[in-house]
Amino acid sequence: xxxxxxxxxxxxxxxxxxxxxxxxxxxxxxxxxxxxxxxxxxxxxxxxxxxxxxxxxxxxxxxxxxxxxxxxxxxxxxxxxxxxxxxxxxxxxxxxxxxxxxxxxxxxxxxxxxxxxxxxxxxxxxxxxxxxxxxxxxxxxxxxxxxxxxxxxxxxxxxxxxxxxxxxxxxxxxxxxxxxxxxxxxxxx
Numbered sequence: 001x002x003x004x005x006x007x008x009x010x011x012x013x014x015x016x017x018x019x020x021x022x023x024x025x026x027x028x029x030x031x032x033x034x035x036x037x038x039x040x041x042x043x044x045x046x047x048x049x050x051x052x053x054x055x056x057x058x059x060x061x062x063x064x065x066x067x068x069x070x071x072x073x074x075x076x077x078x079x080x081x082x083x084x085x086x087x088x089x090x091x092x093x094x095x096x097x098x099x100x101x102x103x104x105x106x107x108x109x110x111x112x113x114x115x116x117x118x119x120x121x122x123x124x125x126x127x128x129x130x131x132x133x134x135x136x137x138x139x140x141x142x143x144x145x146x147x148x149x150x151x152x153x154x155x156x157x158x159x160x161x162x163x164x165x166x167x168x169x170x171x172x173x174x175x176x177x178x179x180x181x182x183x184x185x186x187x188x189x
Contacts, residue, residue, distance in 0.1 A: 013098050014091035016130050017112050017120035021046045030067050031074035033058050047082045054118045056082030088113045095127050
């Protein structure tokens, strides 16, 4: 069919990524990077070494947590607060897989590389802009991440109950399922 839209499962990173990430050099100051973020209206800046290779990223959260909350001065070099190493993916990666990597690595941005060169950046917003149904995939990936890497036994968390599908602020894992208080009572847990 001519003009058919691709299915979400078939979308790749190169279809939705930003091709010209905003960058600064590692020798830049925090103040320089904050001004770049303001002027370019972005939430992150990719940090380059002297040869122009990406070596880190500074996000708005980095500025709040690592700079403001720590009392660093505005003339501190950005190389001291950047997040590293960069998490990278290829342009041919499916956005479904990119979303799963973001959840698993607890990041909101991935640097897109081809060979040794940075060719773009993809963010959660980029993915959700083209595929709102990715929210379900992100939720699924978060459940996998929780079951594989974190032990919430004995403490509650917020989310949708695996049994009834209702939102609860008090989910607790019972036999591999995250259940609300009502479903735990029915199950006898």
